[in-house]
Amino acid sequence: MKYLLVILTALAIASAACSPSSISRPPAFIAPQNYATPVINATSYPTVQAPQANSSQSVSGFAVNLQRAWRDGKQVYADVCYTLPDSSDWIIWNAQLSYADQNITQFSISMLSKQDATNGQPGQRCDELTFYVPPDANLSSASLIVQSLGAQPTQDEYCSLLLPKIQEALNQRGIAITLGCSDVNGAMTMQIVSKPASMSDQEADQIVYSDEFFTIRGPWTFPLNLGQ
Numbered sequence: 001m002k003y004l005l006v007i008l009t010a011l012a013i014a015s016a017a018c019s020p021s022s023i024s025r026p027p028a029f030i031a032p033q034n035y036a037t038p039v040i041n042a043t044s045y046p047t048v049q050a051p052q053a054n055s056s057q058s059v060s061g062f063a064v065n066l067q068r069a070w071r072d073g074k075q076v077y078a079d080v081c082y083t084l085p086d087s088s089d090w091i092i093w094n095a096q097l098s099y100a101d102q103n104i105t106q107f108s109i110s111m112l113s114k115q116d117a118t119n120g121q122p123g124q125r126c127d128e129l130t131f132y133v134p135p136d137a138n139l140s141s142a143s144l145i146v147q148s149l150g151a152q153p154t155q156d157e158y159c160s161l162l163l164p165k166i167q168e169a170l171n172q173r174g175i176a177i178t179l180g181c182s183d184v185n186g187a188m189t190m191q192i193v194s195k196p197a198s199m200s201d202q203e204a205d206q207i208v209y210s211d212e213f214f215t216i217r218g219p220w221t222f223p224l225n226l227g228q
Contacts, residue, residue: 057220064146064220067126071139071226076131078144078222079112084123085149085216087116088157093215094147097131099139107131139226146220153214158190166213177204 056065062083069078076097084090097104112126133139153162159181170177180193195204 055222057218057222059218059220060216062149062216062218064149064218066144066222069144069222069224069226071133074132074135076133076139076142076226078129078131079126080129080144080146081124081126082146082149084117084125086151086161087123088151088153088161088214090125090149090151092127092129092146092148093150095129096145096147097133097142098145099133099137099142102137104131104133138228139224140228142224142226144222144224146218146222148218149216150211151214155184155187155189159188162213163190166208169213170207175207177208179208 056063058064062085064080064082067079067081069076071077080092082090082092092109094105095107097107108130110128110130112128114125115123117123129144163179163181167179170179177195177199178193179190181188181190183189190208192201192204192208195201
């Protein structure tokens with residue numbers, strides 16, 4: 001009887017050791033999931049040529065001509081020519097592209113051509129303006145607006161070109177400032193010779209060296225249709 005009990009006990013232990021819960025199994029295999037690959041449609045950037053060409057606007061006797069304008073993707077280009085008032089280095093200072101309720105005032109500029117004045121004919125400069133717009137911008141009713149032309153003068157140009165103009169404006173406005181030119185370190189330099197005692201040097205400088213004397217203000221406005 002003792003031997004039978006021992007045998008039964010041994011069998012019970014062996015059975016427990018071989019039960020499914022005690023056998024080590026490898027990790028269950030997980031079938032890979034089939035995920036849909038997202039499809040990204042390439043944005044279509046239109047290329048549109050504005051129907052308007054060689055459109056000219058004149059403001060205060062100064063003409064600006066839009067030769068052509070076109071849209072290429074996220075960029076709008078405009079070729080603009082304008083008459084040079086004198087031999088200074090004139091350039092488009094302020095311009096904007098307006099559409100819907102947006103006004104884009106940041107632009108890059110590159111000179112296309114420049115002709116000096118000859119035989120009594122004024123010179124001319126042509127620039128290409130580049131504006132960046134959102135790819136979904138609706139430009140079917142847009143406008144290119146040239147706000148101003150400018151030419152930052154050198155000290156020599158203040159004496160050779162601007163002094164008579166500035167002095168005449170001061171006299172017409174009844175501002176008692178007298179200007180003159182003298183040689184400073186080998187260069188002719190415009191100086192304030194006299195001013196009212198109640199006027200500070202800073203106030204006099206702000207009046208005399210205002211950019212109004214070397215800026216031509218528009219605006220010159222050109223309607224554009226560059227598509228939706």
